[in-house]
Amino acid sequence: MILRLLHALSRAMIAAGGIWVYVPPTRRLDEPGPGHPEKVARGVSLSDVERGLERTLLGESE
Numbered sequence: 001m002i003l004r005l006l007h008a009l010s011r012a013m014i015a016a017g018g019i020w021v022y023v024p025p026t027r028r029l030d031e032p033g034p035g036h037p038e039k040v041a042r043g044v045s046l047s048d049v050e051r052g053l054e055r056t057l058l059g060e061s062e
Contacts, residue, residue, distance in 0.1 A: 046054065
């Protein structure tokens with residue numbers, strides 16, 4: 001009797017844990033993140049703003 005109760009309780013906890021530990025679907029890695037306009041995809045040329053930011057970050061003078 002106790003063994004059945006423990007078995008049923010463990011099954012219920014496992015089922016509830018499967019629902020509670022939900023992992024949302026992820027976005028594709030080649031698209032920019034939400035709120036970020038920069039390009040992440042390979043083979044796509046940078047915009048003027050992105051090139052300026054790259055020069056600033058790399059310390060290159062214009």
